[in-house]
Amino acid sequence: MNTGKVDEAVLDAAAPEDPDELELAGGFPVPERDEWLKLVDAVLVKARRIPADAEPGTGFTKLVRTSPDGIAVRPLYTADDAVDLPPAGSPGVRPFVRGRRGPHGWDVRQRHAGTDPAAVQQAILADLEGGATSIWLAVVDGGVEAAALPAALDGVLLDLAAVALDPGDAPVPDAVAAAEAFLDLAAQRGVAPAELLGHLGLDPLGRAARTGEAADPGPAVALAARVATEYPQVTALSVDGLPVHTAGGSDAQELGYLISAGVAYLRALTAADVGIDRAAQLLELRVAATAEQFPTIAKLRAARRLWARVLEASGADATTTSPQHAVVSPTMLTCRDPYVNLLRGTVAAFAAGVGGADAVTVPPFDAALGLPTPFSRRIARNTQSLLVEESHVARVVDPGGGSWYVESLTDALAETGWAFFQELEAAGGAEAALTSGLLDARIADVRAGRQQAVATRRAPITGVSEFPDLAEKPVVREPLPATAPRAGLPLYRPAAPYEELRDRSDAVLAESGSRPRAFLATLGPLAAYTARAGFTRNLLQAGGVEPVEAGPTDTVDHVVAAYREAGTPVAVLCSTDDLYAERGAQTAAALRDAGASTILLAGKAAIDGVDATFAAGGDALATLGTVWTALEGTR
Numbered sequence: 001m002n003t004g005k006v007d008e009a010v011l012d013a014a015a016p017e018d019p020d021e022l023e024l025a026g027g028f029p030v031p032e033r034d035e036w037l038k039l040v041d042a043v044l045v046k047a048r049r050i051p052a053d054a055e056p057g058t059g060f061t062k063l064v065r066t067s068p069d070g071i072a073v074r075p076l077y078t079a080d081d082a083v084d085l086p087p088a089g090s091p092g093v094r095p096f097v098r099g100r101r102g103p104h105g106w107d108v109r110q111r112h113a114g115t116d117p118a119a120v121q122q123a124i125l126a127d128l129e130g131g132a133t134s135i136w137l138a139v140v141d142g143g144v145e146a147a148a149l150p151a152a153l154d155g156v157l158l159d160l161a162a163v164a165l166d167p168g169d170a171p172v173p174d175a176v177a178a179a180e181a182f183l184d185l186a187a188q189r190g191v192a193p194a195e196l197l198g199h200l201g202l203d204p205l206g207r208a209a210r211t212g213e214a215a216d217p218g219p220a221v222a223l224a225a226r227v228a229t230e231y232p233q234v235t236a237l238s239v240d241g242l243p244v245h246t247a248g249g250s251d252a253q254e255l256g257y258l259i260s261a262g263v264a265y266l267r268a269l270t271a272a273d274v275g276i277d278r279a280a281q282l283l284e285l286r287v288a289a290t291a292e293q294f295p296t297i298a299k300l301r302a303a304r305r306l307w308a309r310v311l312e313a314s315g316a317d318a319t320t321t322s323p324q325h326a327v328v329s330p331t332m333l334t335c336r337d338p339y340v341n342l343l344r345g346t347v348a349a350f351a352a353g354v355g356g357a358d359a360v361t362v363p364p365f366d367a368a369l370g371l372p373t374p375f376s377r378r379i380a381r382n383t384q385s386l387l388v389e390e391s392h393v394a395r396v397v398d399p400g401g402g403s404w405y406v407e408s409l410t411d412a413l414a415e416t417g418w419a420f421f422q423e424l425e426a427a428g429g430a431e432a433a434l435t436s437g438l439l440d441a442r443i444a445d446v447r448a449g450r451q452q453a454v455a456t457r458r459a460p461i462t463g464v465s466e467f468p469d470l471a472e473k474p475v476v477r478e479p480l481p482a483t484a485p486r487a488g489l490p491l492y493r494p495a496a497p498y499e500e501l502r503d504r505s506d507a508v509l510a511e512s513g514s515r516p517r518a519f520l521a522t523l524g525p526l527a528a529y530t531a532r533a534g535f536t537r538n539l540l541q542a543g544g545v546e547p548v549e550a551g552p553t554d555t556v557d558h559v560v561a562a563y564r565e566a567g568t569p570v571a572v573l574c575s576t577d578d579l580y581a582e583r584g585a586q587t588a589a590a591l592r593d594a595g596a597s598t599i600l601l602a603g604k605a606a607i608d609g610v611d612a613t614f615a616a617g618g619d620a621l622a623t624l625g626t627v628w629t630a631l632e633g634t635r
Contacts, residue, residue, distance in 0.1 A: 068250040068446045071412045077404035085411045091397045094318045095308035097301050098398035099356025105394040107359035108384045113138040115481045117151035131385040134162040139178040141168030142483040146181040158191050164199035169484040172204050172216045199235045205261045209243035212488035215431050224282050225272040236282045237265050245288035246331045248447030248492035251299045256420025259306050260430040277320045289326040289352040291344045297400045298409035300355030305414050326357035333368040334495040337463025338475050341365035346383050353393045370477030454494045455621040464495045468541045505544025515546040516631045519566040521559050522550045523575035532602040533574040543624035560590045569597040570630050580605040598630035
């Protein structure tokens, strides 16, 4: 009979005499690196990415990629790669690489924009009741006016739920006025200065970066100096790396600017007789989190290391640091297939939490479309609740720590970010680098590389440049409040070029009842053309062009007959190189005679009568531009 009790004799008999036998890999041979490299070479030879007679290790080299910062990212890291890295330290102490957060989780900070204080107030209370632990509130520029703060924050306990203000690009005096209105509101409600929680969000340098106007730090620094003496739990100044990130800058450029801006604020505060430790406590460092999981983790860790170095050099106490706010990248979100943003936000939030951020903001999936709905806000905050409460991501401090890859990437980003910080300081600091155009120029170089990667789809955007759905039901939202135009560092949205083509396609559909089309001249049986036809369909739909296929064909006449039914001036040959050689030129000539003004070919074969070719790794946006030029030329 099974009594549910464990038979101790059975356990003793099964236990190994030698503890070494407990090692799970004990029965396997110890892998040698050279053997692994040979296997890599073999795989890449089979995939035709390297020649069969390539030097040993060529496959490994082929798999090394270079980040926008010029950092070589290898496909495999071992203990040897971490031998010479500086120590990450212990959690909670300088250099704070491993963070300062305990296992209780991070601050779930939800952002709210809108000019109607009643609607904003309802949304804020719903978030706080549903799991958010603090609020990031847009004020003045794209948000509620300072005079409306009492209504917008009605019911919010200011000594329990922190309110972070976001004045956007409002003039510095207006931003300061909103901050003072918040402090006055707390006093009117009887909240003791020592008990008030919040962040005033003042950032004259960030505003200068976005607007192109001169920074005016004086009023903001003066209010921060007052906060230093009266409000021990309130931070005043934002040190925001997002203007660099949203302009298309690299991770190291974001870090370099972040540290340079932070140093500028430290200098201003200490000049106003604020001690270095208190000055650091008045600052909040804001960093972008993206769907690139490991770079985000490493960037957050590197930011804390660099900031700890600055504070150490400034004579701050070893326990002093500044809180870190990770914001899921707003420019990463797409308007098309917006539900994919749920996945992007989840990965970025996970990376921010693993990276040790003190506060994390996940935008609703429809944030790129307009004002979010209660449902989308609920999903956004529940994303973080799931990570903290169900997945227990915060239960382990610095879970990426010790990973040879994470530690190596953290060190590389810290070194590269520090070098860029030194370049900005040599130019006179963050403000001078903005005024002179140095920062913009450096970012432009990186942005150009990002644009090329998006155009060639080496940086794919799911649902937009890859796997688009022309039949998707549009998601419509109320427009966001108008904000000041961005005249400083540009706003770069990777998905924008493809989404603009989709918008043009929608306009044609609304006007004519059908989308613009391109004909796929498929040569031969299905097995012959399916690969290139599938590639072509994906590319055309990314640009809002509906593909119309001939299907399996045996003759040129069969292809031409199908083309005449398609009603488009654009034809694309899709098949194998052998069939291209057999009847590609004849088919192109017949299509031209039938009215095709533009004839393209999927692949790289050189065929008479073809206007252009395209293939994997080519400029998809340029190809789509050719197609649209031909389509609009006949409208």
